Amino acid sequence: MSEVKFSKDHEWILPDGDEATVGITKHATEMLGDIVFAELPDKGSNVEKDGTAGVVESTKAASDVYTPVSGEVLDINQIIVDDPSKINEDPEGSAWFFKLKMKDVSELESLMNKDEYDKFAKENAS
Amino acid sequence: MEIKKTSLNKLHQENKAKFVEFAGYEMPIQYSKGIVEEHKLTRSHSGIFDVSHMGQLFIYGDKTLTEDLEKIFPLNLKNLNINSSKYTFLMNEDAGIYDDLIITKLDEGYLIILNAACKDNDYKILSNLLENKYKMNLDDKRSLIAIQGPKSVEILDSIINGVSELSFMIGNWFEYENQKIFVTRSGYTGEDGFEISIINDLAEEFTRKLMDSGAQLVGLGARDTLRLEAGLCLYGHELGVDKTPIEANLKWAISKDRIVNGGFIGSDKIMRQISEGTKQIRVGIKPEGRLIAREKTKIFNETELVIGEITSGTFGPSVSGPVAMGYVEKEFSKKDTKVFLEVRGKKYPANICGLPFYKKSYVKGAIK
Secondary structure, eight states: OOEEOOOTTSSSEETTTTTTEEEOOHHHHHHOEEEEEEOOOOTTTTTTEEEESEEEESSSOEEEEESSSSSEEEOOHHHHHHTTHHHHOOTTTTOOEEEEEEEGGGGGSSSHHHHHHHHHHTTTOO | OOBBBBTTHHHHHHHEEEEEEEEEEEEEEEEEEOHHHHHHHHHOHHHHHHHOOOOEEEEEOOHHHHHHHHSSSSOOTTTTTTTTEEEEEEEEEOOEEEEEEEEEEETTTEEEEEETTTHHHHHHHHHHHTTTTEEEEEEEEOOOEEEEEETHHHHHHHHHHTTTGGTTEEEEEEEETTTEEEEEEEEESSOOOOEEEHHHHHHHHHHHHHTTTTOEOHHHHHHHHHHHHOOOBBBTTTBBOOOOOTTTGGGGGGHHHHHHHOSSHHHHHHHHHHHOOOOEEEEEEEESSOOOTTTTTTEEOTTTTEEEEEEEEEETTTTTEEEEEEEEGGGGGGOOEEEEEEETTTTEEEEEEESSOOOOOOTOOOOO
């Protein structure tokens, strides 16, 4: 299970055993525009699948960031808090949001794979 | 109602504009570069803004028109020179603001630039007040293009010789392709620049010429961050019928003799507010850290009482941080007063500050 998965809220998640790294997709950053503010969950906090786990703001508006699976926040990426423009530069790589210890690995099954997500994003582009 | 398009719509599309509906028009919020870069290139070089959705109202008349307009606007129009412009307001009897506008005296009357969302209502109000005595033309055959930023004077002068001689808030008629265009040295970004009123048929090719000379298209998104950094009000946010020019801290825009003598619509309230003060006033607000407080964010004092509300808030690319404006109760309006902003259920510290957030250094080459 190390295939990257995607949520309908435009987050990506890369599992590694029972841990996972979460971020927002390139498509999401393109819809948001220039990101100028990022707020992440507290380290050690518990987040619930599809619940709010942060906020990003562009010059235009604020958007919630959701977690695609439940778990405990192990680590957050302070770099994107200090310089949110990094999120536009490399959203699906170095600009990850947080790392989780997953509560229930089977929650991953409901998520989309890359092809499914690309299709979904194309249909929902606005 | 069908969405309206400006004469530059094709050009916007060609340049990969993201469109939004604004006051019934399909307008570019940004192009492929994005708001931050468009903002910065306006401050460092030259940005082109399609503001053709705004109203261009020509009113034709002579001395009696000037007298009648002085009964409406808080300006000394008799002493205004031909081709000079003033920022002012159309108000109701209670000094509530129907619109904020730029009025320019012409040989044959006046040109008034109105906000897009207000222009039809303004036209009705003005034609009633003027009792249909004068010929009025809310001209939709002309586009309005703004070019803003330090290189704009050089770029525009290379196409329309002589514009560099205009002073701030002064305009004139120029010839372009055998057509009359009206150019004023003005804008709404805090930068040196011009606004050009040009017939629709020439608008696109004229804009292409500006682009060929190095200016770049900039969307309404950056126009908003630019005006907010410059501390300028936006109708529907800082200004509305529930606000007066005194509350909006715009007393400077009212001619001094009119403050003393009154005689314009809303003058009683204005004179009373000047002598007695207002309950609330517009201020600049600087959140600490990177937090962005948007419109309608509640403002609290240190004892957790609500003392006001944000009217505009965003990230200011040139100040590299969040910026906001809003209204607070007078006693909390002093610079450096500590306040708290409630965002997503939490309170964050901020400080009342002077405006503008960004002040132009006019030394050439000082801003990179």
